[in-house]
Amino acid sequence: xxxxxxxxxxxxxxxxxxxxxxxxxxxxxxxxxxxxxxxxxxxxxxxxxxxxxxxxxxxxxxxxxxxxxxxxxxxxxxxxxxxxxxxxxxxxxxxxxxxxxxxxxxxxxxxxxxxxxxxxxxxxxxxxxxxxxxxxxxxxxxxxxxxxxxxxxxxxxxxxxxxxxxxxxxxxxxxxxxxxxxxxxxxxxxxxxxxxxxxxxxxxxxxxxxxxxxxxxxxxxxxxxxxxxxxxxxxxxxxxxxxxxxxxxxxxxxxxxxxxxxxxxxxxxxxxxxxxxxxxxxxxxxxxxxxxxxxxxxxxxxxxxxxxxxxxxxxxxxxxxxxxxxxxxxxxxxxxxxxxxxxxxxxxxxxxxxxxxxxxxxxxxxxxxxxxxxxxxxxxxxxxxxxxxxxxxxxxxxxxxxxxxxxxxxxxxxxxxxxxxxxxxxxxxxxxxxxxxxxxxxxxxxxxxxxxxxxxxxxxxxxxxxxxxxxxxxxxxxxxxxxxxxxxxxxxxxxxxxxxxxxxxxxxx
Ligand code: HEM
Numbered sequence: 001x002x003x004x005x006x007x008x009x010x011x012x013x014x015x016x017x018x019x020x021x022x023x024x025x026x027x028x029x030x031x032x033x034x035x036x037x038x039x040x041x042x043x044x045x046x047x048x049x050x051x052x053x054x055x056x057x058x059x060x061x062x063x064x065x066x067x068x069x070x071x072x073x074x075x076x077x078x079x080x081x082x083x084x085x086x087x088x089x090x091x092x093x094x095x096x097x098x099x100x101x102x103x104x105x106x107x108x109x110x111x112x113x114x115x116x117x118x119x120x121x122x123x124x125x126x127x128x129x130x131x132x133x134x135x136x137x138x139x140x141x142x143x144x145x146x147x148x149x150x151x152x153x154x155x156x157x158x159x160x161x162x163x164x165x166x167x168x169x170x171x172x173x174x175x176x177x178x179x180x181x182x183x184x185x186x187x188x189x190x191x192x193x194x195x196x197x198x199x200x201x202x203x204x205x206x207x208x209x210x211x212x213x214x215x216x217x218x219x220x221x222x223x224x225x226x227x228x229x230x231x232x233x234x235x236x237x238x239x240x241x242x243x244x245x246x247x248x249x250x251x252x253x254x255x256x257x258x259x260x261x262x263x264x265x266x267x268x269x270x271x272x273x274x275x276x277x278x279x280x281x282x283x284x285x286x287x288x289x290x291x292x293x294x295x296x297x298x299x300x301x302x303x304x305x306x307x308x309x310x311x312x313x314x315x316x317x318x319x320x321x322x323x324x325x326x327x328x329x330x331x332x333x334x335x336x337x338x339x340x341x342x343x344x345x346x347x348x349x350x351x352x353x354x355x356x357x358x359x360x361x362x363x364x365x366x367x368x369x370x371x372x373x374x375x376x377x378x379x380x381x382x383x384x385x386x387x388x389x390x391x392x393x394x395x396x397x398x399x400x401x402x403x404x405x406x407x408x409x410x411x412x413x414x415x416x417x418x419x420x421x422x423x424x425x426x427x428x429x430x431x432x433x434x435x436x437x438x439x440x441x442x443x444x445x446x447x448x449x450x451x452x453x454x455x456x457x458x459x460x461x462x463x464x465x466x467x468x469x470x471x472x473x474x475x476x477x478x479x480x481x482x483x484x485x486x487x488x489x490x491x492x493x494x495x496x497x498x499x500x501x502x503x504x505x506x507x508x509x
Contacts, residue, residue, distance in 0.1 A: 032087050039089050043081040045398045046091070056083025058228055066382075066411060066487055070423075073412045078396070082407070085230035090385065090405045094412025096419060096440035097395040102408055103442070103450040105392070110385040110405045113491055116223045120251040122308030125455060126316060135300060136309065137455070139293040143196075143286045144455055149462055150358045152195045156466040157356050159194065162204050163187040164474050171505050177480035179498035181326045184467075188322035189213060191463055196286035196313055197261050215253035216315055222247050224490040258310050265291065286313060317456055319492055320380050321463050326499045327378040328371060328468060330485060333477040333501050335426050342367045343472045353473040361465045369428035371464050375414075375446035377426055382411040382493050384448055410445055411493075419443045476504040 049072055051057055072080060078095040090112070093102060114127035121127065125136050142148075163183050170178055186204045189212075193199040203210045222243050226232045238244040265287050290309050294301045332339040345366045350356060385407040392406070393399040400406065415423040419440065420430070429435065447454035454460070471477070480500035488496035 035087050042401050043089060046079055046081050047076055048081045051083050054086055056085055058084055069412055070415050073416050084228060088230055090407045091400060092407050092409050094409045094416050096442040099408055099413060099442040101394050102406055107386040107389045110387040112385060113223050113227045116226050120219050120254055121311045122304060124308035124312030126312050143289040144458055149458055153356055153358055153466060155194045156191050156463055159187050159190040160467045160470045167503055168505055171503050177500040177502050180329060180501050181495050181498040184326050185322040188318040192314060192317040196317060198285045199261060211253050212257040215250040219250045220490040258307055262310060321460050323380045323492055323494050325464055325467050328374040329477055330499050331374045331426050333479040338370055338428055342370055346469045346472055350469055353470050356466060364465055367468060369431040372431045373426055373428040376444055378493060379410040379414055379446045380492050382489055383407050383409045474506060478502045
């Protein structure tokens with residue numbers, strides 16, 4: 001039988017295309033196989049917990065498996081390789097000497113999770129590297145000078161009082177536990193919007209339906225989901241997945257919000273109202289600092305840079321503070337004796353709390369120890385990661401080659417029984433001067449350390465002190481034992497279903 005027109009004309013190209021695809025597939029398989037073999041060889045000096053050949057340790061790492069991590073820390077001293085699928089491994093470390101070696105270098109941030117964050121945040125301080133990071137860090141550091149932070153105390157207190165008024169109303173009408181995380185999250189957003197951008201959003205009054213807050217929460221979840229599901233690492237697969245679609249929608253909400261913040265400030269400047277605007281404010285806010293950095297460095301600080309930094313500070317500046325305060329309240333609710341000691345200290349320094357000064361906050365030593373102990377027990381940022389740009393040798397002589405992703409598990413470090421006695425116990429006295437002096441300087445790293453430490457550490461500590469002082473002056477907190485919080489590790493350690501506390505208002509003196 002004679003071959004059809006189609007067969008003669010298309011058979012050969014189709015055959016060639018098939019062979020080409022097959023060769024490509026084979027090449028890719030060989031590449032992945034060699035990658036796995038190389039990783040296995042490089043990580044051999046470090047024993048790992050049993051792993052599934054395909055999923056690796058993926059299941060074990062997801063979401064709220066903090067106890068699993070603690071068990072591993074106990075069994076595998078210093079570090080362990082953690083497989084995410086068959087061809088990717090993260091190298092987890094949680095030993096102070098290992099942390100010191102790791103943080104004293106300037107390796108770039110790892111692709112994970114920052115590659116997944118970039119489409120929504122842009123490239124800001126958190127995910128920049130090299131000279132550009134250095135330039136931004138230098139330009140933005142003055143925004144956190146203590147003279148500027150001092151001017152925030154009143155604004156912070158005002159936002160906390162708005163939340164306390166809400167709590168007072170709720171407590172007078174109901175005798176049930178209150179889910180405090182949502183309130184605190186809005187309060188922290190209110191604070192960052194006021195302090196950093198001089199923007200009155202009224203988000204505490206308008207409620208959690210704020211589209212920006214919702215978008216920020218959902219975006220974090222998706223980024224974390226993507227990080228530990230290797231088939232979604234591929235951009236095209238992710239883009240066409242339901243999560244990828246949602247990610248794009250939510251990123252739009254985030255960008256519109258940022259753009260509005262910037263344009264609202266630029267408008268009066270463009271209209272020549274700079275004079276009036278600065279005269280009205282007693283301080284330079286963060287946006288003033290970025291805008292003047294942009295004006296002075298127009299060539300090297302683009303509009304995109306500006307947007308990325310605003311996004312970064314809005315997100316980094318409220319989420320972390322909100323979870324920290326929520327966990328702190330929970331720790332103090334579970335430990336009434338420490339709560340009472342803090343309250344006594346705060347009363348003796350602040351009286352009824354009608355005015356708070358920077359210097360008074362510096363005197364709250366017991367409360368500060370409780371804050372530090374909360375950061376140890378429940379570090380809001382559970383890990384940070386870098387991709388090695390050159391080989392790294394640890395103090396015990398074991399080495400890793402360039403290209404490996406190293407994850408410093410802050411949770412693992414803070415729960416490492418080789419470093420902390422009874423790590424599960426809330427004991428603020430670990431942070432007395434004598435006890436701290438004896439400790440390894442890299443044993444406690446809630447804000448990381450070295451050149452890429454948290455730029456907002458002092459801001460966060462200030463906010464926590466103002467908030468906890470005012471809360472404890474007005475309310476006694478006790479846990480709702482029927483609804484204990486559950487961890488949800490979405491880059492930041494959040495309470496999955498919130499934090500439910502009984503709040504008892506003290507009568508006004
Ligand atoms: C309790 C609150 C906070 C905690 C626990 C925390 C923790 C951290 C940690 C661990 C890092 C290092 C990240 C890494 O190396 O990958 C970091 C970096 C950073 N944090 Fe915070 N943070 C907090 C609050 C804040 C606040 C309030 C702001 C801003 C107002 C902020 C802005 C940043 C920025 C911009 C970076 C990147 C710094 C750089 O790489 O130069 N953080 N933070």
